[in-house]
Structures are given as structure tokens and as C-alpha cells.
Amino acid sequence: MWQKMCEYIADNYMKILLQVRDHLVISLLALAAAVIIGVPIGYLASKSAKGEKYLTVPFQMLRVVPSLAILVLLIPVMGTGIKPAMTALTVLAIPPILLNTVVGFREVPAFMVESASGIGMTDREVLKKVRIPMALPMILAGIRTGLVEIIASATLAAKIGAGGLGEIIFTGLGLNRPDLLLIGGILVALLSLGSGFLFDHIVGRALPYKNLKE
Numbered sequence: 001m002w003q004k005m006c007e008y009i010a011d012n013y014m015k016i017l018l019q020v021r022d023h024l025v026i027s028l029l030a031l032a033a034a035v036i037i038g039v040p041i042g043y044l045a046s047k048s049a050k051g052e053k054y055l056t057v058p059f060q061m062l063r064v065v066p067s068l069a070i071l072v073l074l075i076p077v078m079g080t081g082i083k084p085a086m087t088a089l090t091v092l093a094i095p096p097i098l099l100n101t102v103v104g105f106r107e108v109p110a111f112m113v114e115s116a117s118g119i120g121m122t123d124r125e126v127l128k129k130v131r132i133p134m135a136l137p138m139i140l141a142g143i144r145t146g147l148v149e150i151i152a153s154a155t156l157a158a159k160i161g162a163g164g165l166g167e168i169i170f171t172g173l174g175l176n177r178p179d180l181l182l183i184g185g186i187l188v189a190l191l192s193l194g195s196g197f198l199f200d201h202i203v204g205r206a207l208p209y210k211n212l213k214e
Contacts, residue, residue, distance in 0.1 A: 004179040022163035023191065026082060027150045030089035034146055038094045039139060042101025052102055063095045067153050071160055085157035092153055093146030100142025104135030144199050151192045155184070
């Protein structure tokens with residue numbers, strides 16, 4: 001088994017590198033879209049319990065729908081390729097980012113906001129200098145969760161011709177090749193774990209005084 005795996009990697013390493021690249025591109029684009037959607041909605045939802053209910057529940061309901069089912073539903077509308085794959089992965093990543101954003105802003109101590117207002121800060125300055133910095137660790141934790149979930153689920157993108165490491169896995173399934181299944185599964189696992197560690201490292205260097213909240 002291991003010999004077959006080594007032979008396949010040696011014979012197809014350039015193809016595997018391209019698949020890793022495609023996997024990462026799809027994942028990062030979907031994560032960016034999820035952040036652009038999830039963080040602003042999370043901020044708005046944090047302002048009131050009623051707003052939280054109406055803004056977060058729809059995304060929580062979408063989260064229980066399997067990504068493969070979303071892909072199938074999107075094919076008649078978007079066809080195949082990267083667009084439906086990105087849409088499905090974005091839907092998958094929005095809930096943890098959105099919910100962590102809500103919690104992050106809700107946990108900002110009221111006395112700090114009042115103190116900032118008391119010394120003459122405008123609402124915009126309070127948001128920029130107090131609320132966002134204090135909510136940031138929780139928001140980043142949500143983004144990290146979304147990133148890992150996206151990379152792990154992006155294997156489904158190959159099912160509709162969007163490329164990525166899922167090609168190896170689906171080829172292994174079609175040909176009954178356990179060696180290809182192991183290669184694909186191990187690479188996806190390493191990519192997921194590696195992306196999480198790299199994210200933590202970058203955040204730790206950029207914000208050395210903050211710790212990500214679990």
C-alpha cells in the first residue's frame with residue numbers, strides 16, 4: 001500500500017501540487033466571502049436580541065443542510081465549476097463567523113464603552129478603538145473555525161468540476177484504489193491542520209497581546 005502511494009506521488013507530484021493550489025484558492029475565496037458577509041451581519045445582530053434572532057437563525061438553518069445537497073441545488077442555477085462550489089463553502093463558513101462576531105461584540109464590557117463615551121469619543125471612535133479590538137479575538141476564532149471547515153469540505157468541489165484534492169479521493173472511489181483515498185484524505189487533513197496552525201501563528205505575530213478564545 002505505502003509503495004503504491006509513494007509511486008503515485010512520485011509520478012504525479014506536479015498534478016498534486018496543482019490540486020493543492022486549486023483547493024487553497026477555492027477555500028480562501030470562500031472564506032473571504034464568508035468574512036465579508038458574516039462579520040457585518042454579526043455586528044448588526046449583536047445590537048439587539050430581536051435582530052440576532054432574525055439575522056442568525058436563517059444561517060443556522062442553512063448550516064444543517066449538507067454541503068453536497070447545496071451543491072446539487074445550485075447546479076441548475078449556476079452550473080458546474082468554481083461558482084457553486086464557492087457558494088456552498090461560503091454558506092458553510094458564515095455561521096461560525098457570524099455567531100462568534102455576535103458573541104464578541106456582546107462580551108465587550110459596558111463600562112468600557114461608557115468610559116470611552118465619557119471622555120468624549122464619538123460612536124465611530126468607540127467602535128473603532130474599543131468595541132472592535134475587544135471583539136476581535138472571538139471574531140478571529142470564528143474565522144479560524146470557518147477556514148478549517150472550508151478546507152475539510154472543499155473536497156466536494158471536485159464533484160462538480162471545480163478541482164482540488166477531492167479529485168484524488170473521487171478517483172480512488174471510482175477505481176477502488178485505497179491508496180488514492182489515503183493520499184487524498186491525508187493531504188486534506190494535513191492542509192486543514194496546517195492552515196489552522198498557520199492562522200494561529202499569523203494572528204499571534206500580528207496581535208501578540210491577544211489570545212484566541214475557544
